[in-house]
Amino acid sequence: MENNFYLAWSPDSKIQEMGSSGGAVTSLLKFALENKMVDAVLAVKKRNNSRFDAVPALITDPDLVHEAAGAMHFAPLNMVKIIKEYLDGAMDMRVAVTCKPCDARAFIELAKRNQVHRENLFLIGLNCSGTFLPTVAEQMIREAYGENPQDLAGEEVDGGKLIITLKDGSTREKDLEELARQGFEMRENCLRCSYKIPRMADIACGKWGNKGNAATFIEICSSKGHEFLEAAVQGGALVMETATDEQIEERKRKETEAVENAQAREKKELDELKGYSSQQRLEYWVGHLNRCIKCFGCRDACPICFCKECYLEPYRGCIPGGETPPDIMFQLIRLSHVADSCVNCGQCQDVCPMEIPLTRLYNFLNREVADIFEYEPGVDINQPPPLTTVTDQELFIDPPDIIYEDASAR
Ligand code: SF4
Numbered sequence: 001m002e003n004n005f006y007l008a009w010s011p012d013s014k015i016q017e018m019g020s021s022g023g024a025v026t027s028l029l030k031f032a033l034e035n036k037m038v039d040a041v042l043a044v045k046k047r048n049n050s051r052f053d054a055v056p057a058l059i060t061d062p063d064l065v066h067e068a069a070g071a072m073h074f075a076p077l078n079m080v081k082i083i084k085e086y087l088d089g090a091m092d093m094r095v096a097v098t099c100k101p102c103d104a105r106a107f108i109e110l111a112k113r114n115q116v117h118r119e120n121l122f123l124i125g126l127n128c129s130g131t132f133l134p135t136v137a138e139q140m141i142r143e144a145y146g147e148n149p150q151d152l153a154g155e156e157v158d159g160g161k162l163i164i165t166l167k168d169g170s171t172r173e174k175d176l177e178e179l180a181r182q183g184f185e186m187r188e189n190c191l192r193c194s195y196k197i198p199r200m201a202d203i204a205c206g207k208w209g210n211k212g213n214a215a216t217f218i219e220i221c222s223s224k225g226h227e228f229l230e231a232a233v234q235g236g237a238l239v240m241e242t243a244t245d246e247q248i249e250e251r252k253r254k255e256t257e258a259v260e261n262a263q264a265r266e267k268k269e270l271d272e273l274k275g276y277s278s279q280q281r282l283e284y285w286v287g288h289l290n291r292c293i294k295c296f297g298c299r300d301a302c303p304i305c306f307c308k309e310c311y312l313e314p315y316r317g318c319i320p321g322g323e324t325p326p327d328i329m330f331q332l333i334r335l336s337h338v339a340d341s342c343v344n345c346g347q348c349q350d351v352c353p354m355e356i357p358l359t360r361l362y363n364f365l366n367r368e369v370a371d372i373f374e375y376e377p378g379v380d381i382n383q384p385p386p387l388t389t390v391t392d393q394e395l396f397i398d399p400p401d402i403i404y405e406d407a408s409a410r
Pocket residue numbers: 076100101102103128129130131189190191193194195344345346
């Protein structure tokens with residue numbers, strides 16, 4: 001293979017039907033498992049056949065890969081934390097993972113910090129035009145589209161519209177801006193995200209530039225990507241043809257449009273915050289952060305947070321136990337820990353029960369750090385992170401004897 005741009009599809013008509021865009025990703029995953037190129041596949045599948053209830057699935061049986069077939073826009077799951085927390089960072093297991101660009105970026109950041117074993121990961125990047133929270137999406141289908149959410153068979157974002165397909169095969173489309181005016185907006189981080197094609201993964205797969213949904217447009221981004229695709233083609237699991245200049249151009253045009261929209265949105269947000277005086281900015285953030293109930297959800301959801309002994313735990317002595325709102329250092333410590341590595345994935349904001357705009361805060365600082373150090377987190381695995389906040393010594397230190405304060409006595 002000499003080119004990096006291909007159209008690919010499954011030769012199996014059943015897989016074509018189940019997967020999206022010709023079923024190339026499903027076929028590739030099945031082939032990789034059957035031929036023991038990986039030990040497991042980590043992908044997202046529907047629970048109870050609902051498009052609003054997606055769960056991660058670790059699949060080792062090739063005949064079950066089809067359960068995770070098809071694209072989902074109402075499933076903002078975090079694949080990185082699963083590899084890090086439950087699969088020991090893929091240290092002893094070869095895993096193929098389907099990942100959005102923000103997942104792929106987080107994998108790169110963690111790999112730089114030796115928290116995941118990049119060599120054992122086959123990252124199948126999926127282009128991403130943005131995701132909705134499932135609760136927002138379900139209400140949107142009911143109220144804005146006037147349809148029963150259980151009748152939904154699929155959805156896609158294209159040309160500034162959300163196009164839904166119902167189980168009877170009919171489609172409905174609505175303008176994203178109009179949906180936002182009705183209160184049904186994508187996740188805030190997605191609106192400002194300019195990573196639509198995950199080139200930091202081994203391959204980047206999507207619809208842009210494909211021929212009428214009959215194939216997946218694949219950009220090969222690494223030698224591992226080449227190796228897997230070549231094996232799948234030779235093994236008869238994939239049909240591939242070189243993308244034409246026209247198709248490459250079409251994909252580029254759609255990417256440029258999406259990135260420009262995201263950059264405009266981010267600029268608007270940043271300009272608004274920068275327009276505040278220092279005092280106003282302080283009041284804005286302190287006002288939000290004072291609502292924190294210290295549930296630790298943001299820390300636990302963040303793919304980048306990985307300290308084995310977290311400074312936010314009361315026994316570390318930085319943050320007194322029992323207080324809500326917590327000492328402002330609670331957020332400032334987390335902020336400093338992810339200042340150079342936050343990938344704008346939005347997980348922290350998604351889980352915050354107090355609806356604090358956390359990702360906006362982290363993104364605000366992260367953009368400054370990126371400018372100062374000329375460092376984009378999660379893009380280049382060979383570029384070392386500019387800030388080092390945790391040393392090996394700190395990682396492996398024995399926890400001190402703990403004397404917990406009696407919160408009720410405070
Ligand atoms: S942050 Fe970017 S990559 Fe992640 S879900 Fe949103 S649009 Fe997709």
